[in-house]
Amino acid sequence: xxxxxxxxxxxxxxxxxxxxxxxxxxxxxxxxxxxxxxxxxxxxxxxxxxxxxxxxxxxxxxxxxxxxxxxxxxxxxxxxxxxxxxxxxxxxxxxxxxxxxxxxxxxxxxxxxxxxxxxxxxxxxxxxxxxxxxxxxxxxxxxxxxxxxxxxxxxxxxxxxxxxxxxxxxxxxxxxxxxxxxxxxxxxxxxxxxxxxxxxxxxxxxxxxxxxxxxxxxxxxxxxxxxxxxxxxxxxxxxxxxxxxxxxxxxxxxxxxxxxxxxxxxxxxxxxxxxxxxxxxxxxxxxxxxxxxxxxxxxxxxxxxxxxxxxxxxxxxxxxxxxxxxxxxxxxxxxxxxxxxxxxxxxxxxxxxxxxxxxxxxxxxxxxxxxxxxxxxxxxxxxxxxxxxxxxxxxxxxxxxxxxxxxxxxxxxxxxxxxxxxxxxxxxxxxxxxxxxxxxxxxxxxxxxxxxxxxxxxxxxxxxxxxxxxxxxxxxxxxxxxxxxxxxxxxxxxxxxxxxxxxxxxxxxxxxxxxxxxxxxxxxxxxxxxxxxx
Amino acid sequence: xxxxxxxxxxxxxxxxxxxxxxxxxxxxxxxxxxxxxxxxxxxxxxxxxxxxxxxxxxxxxxxxxxxxxxxxxxxxxxxxxxxxxxxxxxxxxxxxxxxxxxxxxxxxxxxxxxxxxxxxxxxxxxxxxxxxxxxxxxxxxxxxxxxxxxxxxxxxxxxxxxxxxxxxxxxxxxxxxx
Numbered sequence: 048x049x050x051x052x053x054x055x056x057x058x059x060x061x062x063x064x065x066x067x068x069x070x071x072x073x074x075x076x077x078x079x080x081x082x083x084x085x086x087x088x089x090x091x092x093x094x095x096x097x098x099x100x101x102x103x104x105x106x107x108x109x110x111x112x113x114x115x116x117x118x119x120x121x122x123x124x125x126x127x128x129x130x131x132x133x134x135x136x137x138x139x140x141x142x143x144x145x146x147x148x149x150x151x152x153x154x155x156x157x158x159x160x161x162x163x164x165x166x167x168x169x170x171x172x173x174x175x176x177x178x179x180x181x182x183x184x185x186x187x188x189x190x191x192x193x194x195x196x197x198x199x200x201x202x203x204x205x206x207x208x209x210x211x212x213x214x215x216x217x218x219x220x221x222x223x224x225x226x227x228x229x230x231x232x233x234x235x236x237x238x239x240x241x242x243x244x245x246x247x248x249x250x251x252x253x254x255x256x257x258x259x260x261x262x263x264x265x266x267x268x269x270x271x272x273x274x275x276x277x278x279x280x281x282x283x284x285x286x287x288x289x290x291x292x293x294x295x296x297x298x299x300x301x302x303x304x305x306x307x308x309x310x311x312x313x314x315x316x317x318x319x320x321x322x323x324x325x326x327x328x329x330x331x332x333x334x335x336x337x338x339x340x341x342x343x344x345x346x347x348x349x350x351x352x353x354x355x356x357x358x359x360x361x362x363x364x365x366x367x368x369x370x371x372x373x374x375x376x377x378x379x380x381x382x383x384x385x386x387x388x389x390x391x392x393x394x395x396x397x398x399x400x401x402x403x404x405x406x407x408x409x410x411x412x413x414x415x416x417x418x419x420x421x422x423x424x425x426x427x428x429x430x431x432x433x434x435x436x437x438x439x440x441x442x443x444x445x446x447x448x449x450x451x452x453x454x455x456x457x458x459x460x461x462x463x464x465x466x467x468x469x470x471x472x473x474x475x476x477x478x479x480x481x482x483x484x485x486x487x488x489x490x491x492x493x494x495x496x497x498x499x500x501x502x503x504x505x506x507x508x509x510x511x512x513x514x515x516x517x518x519x520x521x522x523x524x525x526x527x528x529x530x531x532x533x534x535x536x537x538x539x540x541x542x543x544x545x546x547x548x549x550x551x552x553x554x555x556x557x558x559x560x561x562x563x564x565x566x567x568x569x570x571x572x573x574x575x576x577x578x579x580x581x
Numbered sequence: 582x583x584x585x586x587x588x589x590x591x592x593x594x595x596x597x598x599x600x601x602x603x604x605x606x607x608x609x610x611x612x613x614x615x616x617x618x619x620x621x622x623x624x625x626x627x628x629x630x631x632x633x634x635x636x637x638x639x640x641x642x643x644x645x646x647x648x649x650x651x652x653x654x655x656x657x658x659x660x661x662x663x664x665x666x667x668x669x670x671x672x673x674x675x676x677x678x679x680x681x682x683x684x685x686x687x688x689x690x691x692x693x694x695x696x697x698x699x700x701x702x703x704x705x706x707x708x709x710x711x712x713x714x715x716x717x718x719x720x721x722x723x724x725x726x727x728x729x730x731x732x733x734x735x736x737x738x739x740x741x742x743x744x745x746x747x748x749x750x751x752x753x754x755x756x757x758x759x
Contacts, residue, residue: 160590161590161594199655223601227594227597227598227601230593230597231590231593231594231597234593235586235589235590235593261597261600261601261604262600262601262604263604264601265601265602265604265605265607265608266604266605266607266608267608268605268608269605269606269607269608269609270608273609273612284612286753287696287751287753288694288696288751288753288754288755289694292615295611295612295615298611298615299608299611302608302611360700360701360702362622362702362703
């Protein structure tokens, strides 16, 4: 890589070759998609640990019945902040980071379409999370009304209230800009010959996700703005005293909230669809069906929101509609799971860390899908609503679902990013510890929920003691296993471990995407001349 | 970057921002849409609940419906608010009245607003009030107690499967008062 560069100004994008700027300027003024992708990924890794510590505080308190460690208000703050940090700080930025790194490489573009907006959307995040996390230290403590912020409870939050709402506005702005960047990059910057239906599935998953983001993040912004004006400016959107309705908040929130859960899983589907063919040494089974399945799931996500609120007293016709529409999602999701299985059928499988995580994803995400189907049954949901069964369900789709997919993606592309193979043995240990403990952690929560244990409560009746103890042991096991993840990544970044990665990294035949035609690590500026796609 | 690519980016970016702005507006548009939906279906119809209706008595002697009364005062310690009787057996098509007693527990004068609701919600459109203290804000002196009346008639077209309904009131400080 050339080191001859006299620019102080690193955002000049000329055709002539220049490497990264020196020192902090490289990062603060970053416009290079690889640098910004790296920052997103490291930021999300940091938030993953922050949110993880909060989860461990929750599980430590729930280790035994009774109140031992924290006061109930702080416990409620922990459940609220854990969710906000993990959703908006860990999972979403991790996928945006992967998008930044991989989409230009997969479609043969020199960079993201809007590099300066890219810089802006990343650098908003540290400020947003500083604001959000600083609420832990204000009078009255951090928001404690749950991440869904239902009024009227959320309106009783103290000085943390406007701070957390502005933090959400900032996160929303960041995701919207990130999504616009992804769409413009994919629509306008594909290499000649890279038609839409030749794009790798990770890129496809992200294109559809990006549209979901720009459709629903503004709706969340609107909902929290209404909360803000109800609190400070005397409007009564959600106050019955002034003719408003608190249930309406739930409708608006979940109109955002349900597509949001697909925002966190569609890119994961893309990642898995890249990894399984690679380690099965076969092409993906049913590529077109996979694309249409993602699109159908995205469409259905807009018409199922009220299944989160069956218990509000909805008319029977409404319950029937939302129940059946929700169950319909199982069809395209089933198409995907069966296509992954068919891809593996008669393949020559090997079990490197990314494949292990991808396989665990297929099994464990499907368990989360099944408990989702159970929750979709309106009459049964009256029993399950707000119990640990719901907690078990969404953690199955988010942890061994979205988070495992992110880990699979990192293990899949890390040698491409750093140019070195990582410590396979340590990564496999990380996988097995994670896969075992995640089940010890979340599977017993199904039993607790079916037995009637409510969520978001710091104390519980003694009948729930055994499974809570098991679940807490699983939580600490899972939490400490993630230190291995950190070690593998740091070793790989510092070049301490492993042999030099080849361009193809895994196998000469597969994978086949454009990113594998570049060197490992790829040059700082790649595809300055667009590749020709046959 | 070529001029042509710059233009393509610019036009797509502006369309995407417009799309996002449209959905921000849609979030707020859900507020009136929600009311329209309630009007069309009659579920928890707030207009119906907060207006006097003109009715003609035509009692249905063959049918008895139980009407239960409940009351809540969400801000703790501000109001005492109770129905005088907990339920009535009524004939559809006949006018009845029920009494509620409200006490302002605070020393300061305050304006109260009672907000009604009917359960099951499908019954809302058949529950008609000719007079109700909930139609207007009610001023109270400090520590004043008052009796309120609601006169109602149940439309004989009330679906056969509903034989019990609940009229609930929540007592709030009126917005802007206190």
